Amino acid sequence: MESPADLRTATGFEMELAGLIVEALQLEVAPAAILPTAPLFGDGLGLDSIDALELALAISRRYGVALKSDDERNGRIFASLRALAAHVDGERRR
Amino acid sequence: MAPSYPLIGRAADAVLFRHSGGVVTAAGFLAAAEDLAARLPPGAPVIDLCRDRAAFAVAFAAALLVDSVSLLAGERSPERLRSLAEAHPGAVTLSEDATPPGPMPHRRVCPDWSGTPVGPMRWLQAERLAAIVFTSGSTGEPVAHRKRWGALAVRSMAAAAQFGLDPWRPAEVLATVPPQHMYGFETSVLLPLHAPAASWSGAAFYPDDVRMALAALPAPVLLVTTPLQLRALLDAPVTAGGDGPAGVISATAPLDPALAARAEEHWGCWVQEIFGATEVGSIASRRTTAEQAWTLYPGLELAEEEQGATVAGPFAPPTPLADRVALLPRRRFHLLGRSSDLVKLGGRRASLSGLTRILAAIPGVEDGVFLAPDDLEARPSARLMVLAVAPRRSAEEILAELRPRVDPVFLPRRVQLVAALPRNELGKLPRAALLALATGARDG
Numbered sequence: 172m173e174s175p176a177d178l179r180t181a182t183g184f185e186m187e188l189a190g191l192i193v194e195a196l197q198l199e200v201a202p203a204a205i206l207p208t209a210p211l212f213g214d215g216l217g218l219d220s221i222d223a224l225e226l227a228l229a230i231s232r233r234y235g236v237a238l239k240s241d242d243e244r245n246g247r248i249f250a251s252l253r254a255l256a257a258h259v260d261g262e263r264r265r
Numbered sequence: 266m267a268p269s270y271p272l273i274g275r276a277a278d279a280v281l282f283r284h285s286g287g288v289v290t291a292a293g294f295l296a297a298a299e300d301l302a303a304r305l306p307p308g309a310p311v312i313d314l315c316r317d318r319a320a321f322a323v324a325f326a327a328a329l330l331v332d333s334v335s336l337l338a339g340e341r342s343p344e345r346l347r348s349l350a351e352a353h354p355g356a357v358t359l360s361e362d363a364t365p366p367g368p369m370p371h372r373r374v375c376p377d378w379s380g381t382p383v384g385p386m387r388w389l390q391a392e393r394l395a396a397i398v399f400t401s402g403s404t405g406e407p408v409a410h411r412k413r414w415g416a417l418a419v420r421s422m423a424a425a426a427q428f429g430l431d432p433w434r435p436a437e438v439l440a441t442v443p444p445q446h447m448y449g450f451e452t453s454v455l456l457p458l459h460a461p462a463a464s465w466s467g468a469a470f471y472p473d474d475v476r477m478a479l480a481a482l483p484a485p486v487l488l489v490t491t492p493l494q495l496r497a498l499l500d501a502p503v504t505a506g507g508d509g510p511a512g513v514i515s516a517t518a519p520l521d522p523a524l525a526a527r528a529e530e531h532w533g534c535w536v537q538e539i540f541g542a543t544e545v546g547s548i549a550s551r552r553t554t555a556e557q558a559w560t561l562y563p564g565l566e567l568a569e570e571e572q573g574a575t576v577a578g579p580f581a582p583p584t585p586l587a588d589r590v591a592l593l594p595r596r597r598f599h600l601l602g603r604s605s606d607l608v609k610l611g612g613r614r615a616s617l618s619g620l621t622r623i624l625a626a627i628p629g630v631e632d633g634v635f636l637a638p639d640d641l642e643a644r645p646s647a648r649l650m651v652l653a654v655a656p657r658r659s660a661e662e663i664l665a666e667l668r669p670r671v672d673p674v675f676l677p678r679r680v681q682l683v684a685a686l687p688r689n690e691l692g693k694l695p696r697a698a699l700l701a702l703a704t705g706a707r708d709g
Contacts, residue, residue: 197646199679212673219673220470221493221611225645227471228497235502239477240468 181207185256192252195229196222207253223249236262269388270418272298272326274459281457282319283437283482284466289319289378294326296380301327301359304372310353312336312346312369313445314360319466320374321444322454324359325396329389329414335396337445339613341366344669345407352409391415391580398447400543400614410544415580417455420546423562423578424451425460427550428487428512428537435461437482439510440489441469446612447543448516452489462487470494472501485511491612492520493645499527510534515553516541517612518642525553540600543614545576545584549598558597567598587614608637608649611674617649620675624651627666629658632686635677636699648678650703654685 181189181203189202192211196218212218218226227238236259238248248258275281275291282289289297301323305311311328313335315321328335336349336356346367350356357370365371389395395414399407430436440453453464465482468474475498479486488510490498495515509532515525516539525536540559541547548567549559561567565578567590574590577583589601603609606617620635627633633653641647653663660680667676687698 195646197678213668219611219676221645221674224471224493224497228501231472231501237473237501238471240470240474 181205181252182256184260185252188256188259189252191229191233192226195225205252207256208251210251211249211255230259234259234263268391268415270391270415270459272329272387272389272458274418274422275457275461279461280435280463282322282464282466284317284319285481287378288463289466292382293378293380294319294323295382295386297323297376297378298326298330299383300380301372301374301376302330305331305333306355306357306370307331308333308355309370310334310336310356312338312349312353312356312358312367314338314341314358314366315374315444317361317466318440318444318453318464319378320361320376322458322464323376324374325454326458329395330387332393334394337396337398337447337450339399339443339445340672343367389414391418396450398450398543412546413580416546416578417451418459419564419579420451420562420581421455421459423564424456424547425462427560427562428514430461432461434485435463436485436487436512438462438464438487438489439469439475439478439482440464441475441494442489442491442517442612446517447546448539448541448612449489451547452514472498476503479508479510484508487511488513490515491517492524493518495520495528496524496645499524499531512537514539514550516547518609520553521643522553529554542587545581545586548576548578558593558599561596561598567592567596608641608675610641610648613672613674615672615675620649620671623670624653624663624667627655627658627663630655630663634686634694634699635675636696636703649675650679650681651677652681652683652686652699652702654683658682 185207186202189205193202231237248255273291273295277292279291280288281291281294305327311333313321313324315324325335336353338345338349350369357372358367359372359374360366361374363373391414393414394411395417396412397409399409438453438456440449442449444450444454456462457464465478467478469478492515511534513528513534513536520538528536536553537550538553539547540549548565549561551559565576567574567576569592574586575583576586587607588603591599591601608615608617617635624630624633631654633651636650636652638647655663660682663680683702686694687702688694
């Protein structure tokens with residue numbers, strides 16, 4: 172997957188995933204407002220564990236990629252839109 | 266003689282926990298608990314942060330062996346750990362991690378399950394304090410609830426009777442809720458110590474985790490979950506095989522009867538819903554598809570007092586419930602609803618007036634209120650919202666101020682700045698007017 176040098180510029184797939192996040196969680200932000208490198212949980216979008224479940228469901232429906240609990244990996248996957256996009260993109264191509 | 270109960274009321278070779286690498290027997294568990302107990306400062310409160318259920322349980326048991334109390338902290342932020350340590354001087358943290366998560370002494374938990382216990386089974390006084398669990402209080406500061414050993418042990422046996430657990434065919438408990446939460450603590454940590462049940466100690470949060478565990482576990486599996494996770498499991502595209510559970514237990518939020526019926530039909534199993542609260546634990550259950558009334562667990566007494574209902578049980582003093590009830594014959598009752606100030610999300614509870622007080626204390630906020638949509642508990646993406654009068658502050662700033670002070674699930678999904686709140690002549694805020702203002706702000 173391409174990785175743009177500019178931390179604020181989202182790739183096409185990151186934009187698509189941002190749209191899915193906004194739609195699935197009914198967030199009141201525009202997809203473009205989700206910075207690719209900002210945290211999804213905590214200080215960034217401020218998502219919580221219920222959101223993680225909803226997001227996992229939406230991702231498995233759209234891309235057929237099932238997220239699993241794996242403490243070490245999960246922290247990385249949900250670290251940012253970019254990390255999540257890289258994981259989903261990698262898994263769906265397998 | 267004062268009554269006492271054993272640490273483990275099971276045969277030495279009984280399976281208490283199962284993980285991907287094998288099983289944990291009662292003897293192996295006791296040996297691991299003795300081992301860890303020898304590394305604990307006697308009497309020091311234990312903050313049990315273990316994620317793995319068997320590790321969590323062994324830390325809890327080790328604390329009991331050295332006359333310590335376990336503190337069940339659902340949240341592990343440095344601020345939360347610091348405030349726990351202040352309230353409980355000398356506290357140590359226990360987790361699977363080598364790195365201490367906070368400033369207090371830390372012990373790593375990595376049990377060897379193959380040992381043989383050195384001493385005999387320990388019997389513990391029923392009245393001794395075993396655990397402290399927390400609810401989010403109305404001011405945002407967590408409120409502590411003390412659990413005595415006898416109350417925990419007897420309730421586990423009562424749960425076994427309530428759900429008809431069979432000593433000749435122990436249940437395989439697959440819990441999707443964390444052990445630090447009272448519901449997960451009772452069903453997946455305490456139950457195996459005293460009832461014919463083995464608990465899955467691996468990860469089980471996402472639908473795929475649950476399916477993989479279902480495929481790995483022998484029958485009969487008892488899935489202990491929440492309405493949100495149950496719905497996600499039934500909705501997610503199937504990616505792994507395996508039999509379904511023989512029974513499903515749901516708690517933390519009202520279970521939609523249609524969802525319960527779907528689960529019963531899909532797996533050919535029964536679905537039971539538990540009613541309880543952190544203060545009192547699990548106290549009643551019902552088969553959601555077949556009945557509206559709840560049936561109390563054996564040994565508990567429910568009473569209607571002037572201020573509301575209280576529940577009492579062995580080694581548990583009468584404790585008020587947040588819900589109003591109507592008593593029925595034969596140990597059954599109806600729930601009449603909760604005080605409208607209380608909201609519940611993700612198994613956690615908060616008071617809207619308490620949250621509003623936090624909002625009002627933010628510099629620059631002249632007036633403000635937390636508001637819950639009508640379908641808060643039914644719609645997974647539903648969250649609280651805030652209406653605020655704060656001419657010199659932005660919505661983002663207010664959210665940033667709330668973030669360190671409020672549990673993430675109760676953070677408003679929307680902060681709407683308004684010129685004034687629709688206070689009536691008594692200074693009160695009619696809900697209809699607030700909702701109209703919120704909708705108008707959204708449309709405009």
